[in-house]
Amino acid sequence: MANTQFVKRIQDIMRNDPGINGDAQRIEQLSWILFLKVYDDREIVWELDDDDYTSIIPDGMHWRDWAQDNKDGQSLTGDELLDFVNNQLLPALKKITVTPDTPISKAIVKDAFIDTNNYMKNGILLRQVINVVNDVDFTDPEDCHLFNDIYEGILKELQSAGNSGEFYTPRALTDFIAKTLQPKLGERIADLACGTGGFLVSALNLLNDQVKTVDDRQKYNHAVFGIEKKGQPYILAVTNLLLHNVDNPDIIHGNSLEKRVTDYTEKDKFDVIMMNPPFGGSELPVIKQNFPNDLQSSETADLFLALIMYRLKENGRVGVILPDGFLFGNDGAKLNIKKRMLNDFNLHTIIRLPGSIFSPYTSINTNILFFDKTTPTEKTWFYRLDMPKGYKHFSKTRPMKLEHFKPVEDWWNDRHEIKDGDNYKAKAYTVQELEDNKYNFDLCGFPTETEEVLPPEELMAKYKEERSQLNAQIDKTLAAIKQLLEEAN
Template sequence: MSITSFVKTLQNIMRNDAGVSGDAQRLEQIVWILFLKVYAAKEEMWELHDDDYVSIIPEECRWENWAVDKKDGQALTGETLLNFVNSSLFPTLKGLEVDEYTPVSKSIVKFAFEDANNYMKDGVLLRQVINVIDAIDFTDYTERHAFNEIYEQILKDLQAQRASGEYYSPRATTDFMVQMLKPQLGEHVADFACGTGGFLTSSLNYLINQVKTTEDRELYNNSVFGFEKKAFPYLLAITNLLLHDIDNPVIVHGNSLEKNVRDYTEKEKFEVILMNPPYGGSEKDSIKINFPLELRSSETADLFISVIMYRLKKNGRAGVILPDGFLFGEDGAKLAIKEKLIKEFNLHTVIRLPHSVFAPYTSIHTNMLFFDNTKQTEEVWFYRLDMPEGYKNFSKTRPIKLEHFQPAMDWWENRIEMIDGKDEKARMFTAQEIIDHNYNLDLCKFPQEEEVILEPKELIENYIAERSRLNHEIDNILAEIQEILGDVE
């Protein structure tokens, strides 16, 4: 099973379909079909272990009753297949009845299809796509786990096709942060803007090595928790967790900023929190009011830092990726957030990342902040991760790899200051020094702005992605202005 051939085969089929426009829609089309195939394989295993298992999906809409081609000439295809998918399958799955008593393993079907769409208009081509996906045996452990590599590639392709870069954090970044925080079975790992579930699956890959018994397997199955606001990445994340053998993926489809942070109970807190929150976004006043007045930032990423602080258990550990703007920002809310972080939590490490880690989506400079809820900060270590030898920049074809973090891993276990004249690669600052400098965390900077040289094709992709992002921001601002003007009228 080849990564390239699987995705390209499906995309080539759909390129002949007039209803699908661009690779982004082609990938979305693949994902909802893939979800149903994976879910059918999970149900087959659940039925094996539970004679009383009843599917939430009506019999006529279960995968084996409409999607599987039994080679008897009776398989749905053409207009018959299209009519079934558009007039029966989608309305049925979107209209499934769930309540607070519905098991997560069942309710995820309804939530996954809330905003899903069938873009294809050619039923013969749709049949071909379904047959390619149905050929994968997800009940086979080896084949299911081999497919994870293909799924990872699908997520990377989506990052390049969409302007919403929060969908995918490079695997190397999530793996590195998980390895530094070392989650243990019995602990709960959370991400309140989980996108496609990168931090959650990196945590599961780390935890699986600790599973030895049936009891361990139960702990593993309940070890991760996610929140995702957008429908499509929610579907991607759910599928991702199912592929990692999580029978009850606890990912909430909603905005984790909507609850008042002062109302969180101990049961709603976590031992480990890992996040790469969306940058540059802004929230309405109805969201900001959920935070103490001094913490009401206009930037979404800042609000997530506050959520992490309010939802981190005593002795809990957190790692978060943030842009440079948070480190040197001096507006009232940013200063208040950094003051709370320093005075109420132990901010022990800041890793400065080289440019283009998130290429081609964005060239924003980013940093990893690690802190815990054990004591107030006494000292903060800064470490600058330089671009690896032979690289001028990271790109879609040459992404950052876990091995590039090896210098930081070696330093993490044996922290020493690394200073050459004014060039500070690693240095410890006391909390008082940071307070005296007005909570400026922009330390151990890169010596000079690196020149980013991209290949022409990636330069164009970068430009298109950035233009789409800016257009999206402009549309949001105009919508807010129109809403305000409407209220005035």
Template sequence: MSLSNFVKRIRDIMRNDAGINGDAQRIEQIAWMLFLKVYDSKEQDWEMDEDDYQSIIPEECRWSSWAVDDKSGKAMTGNTLLNFVNNTLFPTLKGLNVTPDTPIKKSIVKTTFEDANNYMKDGVLLRQIINVIDELDFSDYEESHAFGEIYESILRELQSAGSAGEFYTPRAVTEFMAKMIQPKIGEKMADFACGTGGFITSWLKELAPLIQNTDDQADYDNSIYGIEKKQFPYILCITNMLLHGLDVPKIYHDNSLLRNVLDYTEDDQFDVILMNPPYGGSEKAAVKNHFPSDLASSETADLFMSVIMYRLKKNGRAAVILPDGFMFGTDNAKVAIKKKLLSEFNLHTIIRLPGSVFSPYTPITTNILFFDRTKPTTETWYYRLDKPEGYKHFSKTKPMKLEHFAPVVEWWDNRQELSVDGFDKAKKYTVQQLSEGLGYNLDQCGYPHEEEEVLNPMDLILRYEEQRASLNAEIDRVLADITAILGGTKRLPYTDRYEQAWSKLEDINKRFPTDMQKSILQLAIQGKLVEQRPEEGTADELLPLCRDDKARSIKEGKYKKEAFRGAITNNDYIPFEIPDSWNWMFISDMSLFQEGPGIMAVDFRITGVPLIRIAGMQTDIVSLEGCNYLDEDMVVSKWSHFRLDLGDIVISSSASMDKIAEVNEECVGSIPYTGLIRFKMYGGIDKNYFKWFIKSPCYMKQVNEQKAGGTIKHYGPSHLKKMVIPIPPLAEQQRIVAKLEEIMPLVRN
């Protein structure tokens, strides 16, 4: 079959099913069907290799029995198929008899289906999906290998479907970490939050060339161990392992944080640990009881870091991705974790990663910590990996590649301190500098010119809580020092430290509401604030309305002749992924806009047509405050096409660029002065959605890239013509506006 459009074919069919709501359900629907198809192929191999092989799946529920369409006309479809899947297949597989003696390769069927769901409601469409999947021929080595790449594309789609703290680790990152950890035959590696199995497959890829005989092959097959808490990624991981030829994938559906770390023995430890722990996830309060009190953090990534330290073998090696919050955090639990890391492990290398490595699905900035259990840390090398030349940021269309790690690989075995433009790029710190000098703040060798980081709301709240906890802990430590001084047992210079911590705490409290507003707006224009509803249609339906209104504006002389460009498909213009039912459009294709004319003071009059100035833009309604006046006849002859209409949106494009106001009855017929731009929406565009978009980080980023000028920066229509906006269906625009109007007052207050 043609694998290149496999995902697209399935997506196009599912789009017509009323039961599928969003990417997460679509991928979950694909997941359980793919698992059964792949498992059926494996069972055919096992039947040939084992004389007495017995499937755990009853015959009528095996893929080859109910899913394969032999073109005889007997294949189930429609309501018959739906009834079988919902009332026979799922209950049977969920209720399989599994005991502790059941082999893993059989028990995984029940585990896989424990929380799986069939969301499709149209049995005919379900039959079409099954037929597409059944075209896959896993007995053909080349096709099976090629499908591994297709499967990677399915896993990548998890990024946009996942929730906070859960996202696909780019393959370039997992392969780099596996390469630098240098696997050896006979070693066992673990990932205690393995997701879809990215680190495991990269480990296997790096280990495979070392196989020389059957013993090596057996060691290879038994070299991995994974745990995944969430059902959905677990299904995908098991399927991934089967596709990679592992007949007995030691992947368990469990929560790594539910066992007391003090209970681990040498039998529970591993030679290598490769991980990207969840960040910002929440666990029940009781989970903290599984950790020593000083390590009992409320942050999931911190808890996983403790698990890793307790489960790494003596002389073992680890490479772990951790967020910046772990690096700069100095709350009591983080300090205790870092103390343990530096005193019991050799933290030899920290790689600072660019903020857009996981873009566009999370802007969380991350780091790779390489350490081993050979000795306490004496020194730690930092290396800041900069984006390659020609990359403003990584994205889905321009993802990070393994080759982008080449500078690190070249530096790795020939380490030297480096600086670029006066900023440290690679630097060595002694353990005394990191502990005593920096108070366990590992946030060193950072990026000198970072773009503004717009986190999603949950990640923003997590960062705020981490920063607040760190500063409160610092204040507590200072107060303890003061107490000691008053008691006459200790004398430390505490005043500066106290004022600095208190000042930073005030700063993050003051900044948090603004950061949260940006975060929510970004979520809204990414299509993640409200759900998509198939019955509301798509943004394609708005294109003719916008096209016709633009043509009318040109015909009436309000706009210079310019082609209507429609939905944007060129990835160079697309900042991030949006839902399938949305379109990216140029702002000039969805609204008429004009900057007010430059009028000399000599033309001002005592009365006449109001000339709106920036002073009239101080609220969300345009006013006559501070306006000048123009001669009526002069306006008619020279500037009549600039007159404002009721409901127009006016923005400031010079100096105070955050001013947005709507025209009411009082200002109808007035003229905006230069530096003010009026917008009139074309058909199908909600003006309030546009007003919120103008306040978003996406719009302001484009403004900052386009604006010109010396002391006073400005932008105008020529810049706006290059700017883009994500457009949902009209009904969804209105639901986004309603949700924002509900949420934003809470954030402001």
């Protein structure tokens, strides 16, 4: 089944359902359906490998028990299917009993369904969606490989699904950071705000090429760790790892910032941390109290950067995406974080990224900070990655690609200053120079841009993209209002 064909069939069916309001709800609905199908196919493999395997899913609730359509007129559909899903299936999965001894591979089922809802109100259309998903056999390597591409396409759509865009980092970024940090089998790799699991999958793709033995496969299975606060991206991340043959997806449904950072011990630390922490948001005052006074910030990204410092092993390495605001910010917490990075870590490289990478979700300019826990910083290299030739901006139809990082890769192992008129495109600054600059890391930045006059075709494409984003936000607001009205009645 072609990627576009699968997604289009799902879209066409769900658009006719009165309960689905916009892309955000469509993706959330599809998330739990895909999870159950993927999990059931993985259980088939686990049952073949282990005669004593017992499922945590209650009898009658497995995908194979109710979702199969044998075309004999006996399959659940219509109101009967809706009644089963709403009043039996979802309540049963939410009530699954989990103990500290429950394996991760089983505990994830309860976690995945705690916040899950069925938005579809037409049981016939729901049956049609289930049948489309049933066409994919996740025990077949060829089907599974194809669906990885389909799934990536579904995740990309999060970028235009209102606020859900914050959960997806473009694959070019995750692949570049993973490739640069070079994770190895035997290392523990983490993303402490993992969203849909993009960084973890980029790491797994590199580790998979290193698997040669049964012992290597075990290392692969326990290589990555993630935490995700929101329910929808959590279930997407778990499904993503199951699709990449991780039998025990070590992903926690929770908030990384809820624990006092000084309580972390060596076993809580990681060799590699890759992440794109939420930025622009804020946490409750009680969360900030989990950090030393000098690191308490109202900006979520600052808190995550401080958290990384406490969860990185000796000789560990980091690639983290941060907004421009961190670079030039000089409030108390930002200043203290920068000082600690320079004194206690080796902040060796900052890559200034071109704008519109996260379009249409946000237009905030971003950067990649690479540092490790080896020696104090001696100098920090700044490199400005310009927009690729022929591009005025990135968009949904023309996203950033891994090949666009080639200028950085060529420069990385042959570092040298690059002058650009009166400014620098690449330059190293000593710690003393950074201190003298009052810890303003806004260096080797982009020239001030004048307002761009686009050709009519590009102007129309940009307008459609912005309208799509606005429509998604309107759909989300209407859905929230509708839910409030339904609860009131």
